[in-house]
Amino acid sequence: MKHFQNETPEEAMRRVTEDIILRSIKLAKRRGRTIYISKSAKGKGVDVVTLDPRTPEGKKALDSFLTPTLRHYTFSGLGAPEEKNAVNWRQLNLPPFRKVLVLFQVALSFFMKGTPFKNRLYRWMGVHVGKNVEIMQMAWLDHYRPELIFIRDNTLIGAFTRVTVHAYEGMGRFRYGLVEIGSNCTIGAGTGIGPIMIEDGVRTLPGSTLSPYLARIRAGSVVGFDPPNVRLPETGQAGGASTVRVHQ
Numbered sequence: 285m286k287h288f289q290n291e292t293p294e295e296a297m298r299r300v301t302e303d304i305i306l307r308s309i310k311l312a313k314r315r316g317r318t319i320y321i322s323k324s325a326k327g328k329g330v331d332v333v334t335l336d337p338r339t340p341e342g343k344k345a346l347d348s349f350l351t352p353t354l355r356h357y358t359f360s361g362l363g364a365p366e367e368k369n370a371v372n373w374r375q376l377n378l379p380p381f382r383k384v385l386v387l388f389q390v391a392l393s394f395f396m397k398g399t400p401f402k403n404r405l406y407r408w409m410g411v412h413v414g415k416n417v418e419i420m421q422m423a424w425l426d427h428y429r430p431e432l433i434f435i436r437d438n439t440l441i442g443a444f445t446r447v448t449v450h451a452y453e454g455m456g457r458f459r460y461g462l463v464e465i466g467s468n469c470t471i472g473a474g475t476g477i478g479p480i481m482i483e484d485g486v487r488t489l490p491g492s493t494l495s496p497y498l499a500r501i502r503a504g505s506v507v508g509f510d511p512p513n514v515r516l517p518e519t520g521q522a523g524g525a526s527t528v529r530v531h532q
Contacts (some may be wrong), residue, residue: 356461
């Protein structure tokens with residue numbers, strides 16, 4: 285996947301969406317189902333068969349559907365798990381060989397320290413990793429579609445951070461989208477990140493959860509929970525201990 289390192293987020297999103305549509309068309313015909321793609325979580329879906337890029341009509345319809353290319357899409361109509369002709373949402377993603385390979389790469393990177401070699405491994409997986417990026421141990425970058433993750437220069441990803449580009453919502457519905465983390469960001473340990481745009485110079489406090497609550501974080505922002513009260517030691521003065529609020 286290294287040959288896609290220079291593509292833009294919009295190009296990556298379009299390429300991934302077209303690939304998932306092609307796989308969904310094949311599975312829909314095999315299982316006798318109608319699978320839909322929509323531009324919003326609960327929006328009206330479009331039958332993927334009408335977006336087949338292998339036909340002139342389908343290619344034209346797909347170009348129209350993907351103009352402009354959005355940051356996230358939702359697939360539905362796959363069926364509940366117990367339906368005989370249900371399509372497992374994981375089948376729409378990657379061919380078996382690459383699925384196993386990416387899972388192995390993610391497992392390996394999970395225990396590696398934040399070194400340049402680790403960054404090269406992520407780029408091989410398809411993640412767009414900038415210069416001087418440090419991704420600490422136990423950080424998890426989504427194996428579902430790594431090429432939808434963009435991390436810009438001079439950014440730190442803290443330990444135990446979770447970066448995911450997809451979410452399964454049950455009853456045969458799932459969504460996926462872009463994760464963009466800007467330059468000079470500090471992502472605190474244990475931060476949870478879903479499809480989102482994080483602009484330059486953002487800092488998150490440890491344990492913060494960004495998505496699905498936020499779609500965009502402005503440059504220079506500090507994101508986190510309200511800090512707890514801190515009780516100072518006894519001062520020996522009248523009035524005893526005092527309480528102050530610490531601002532990050």
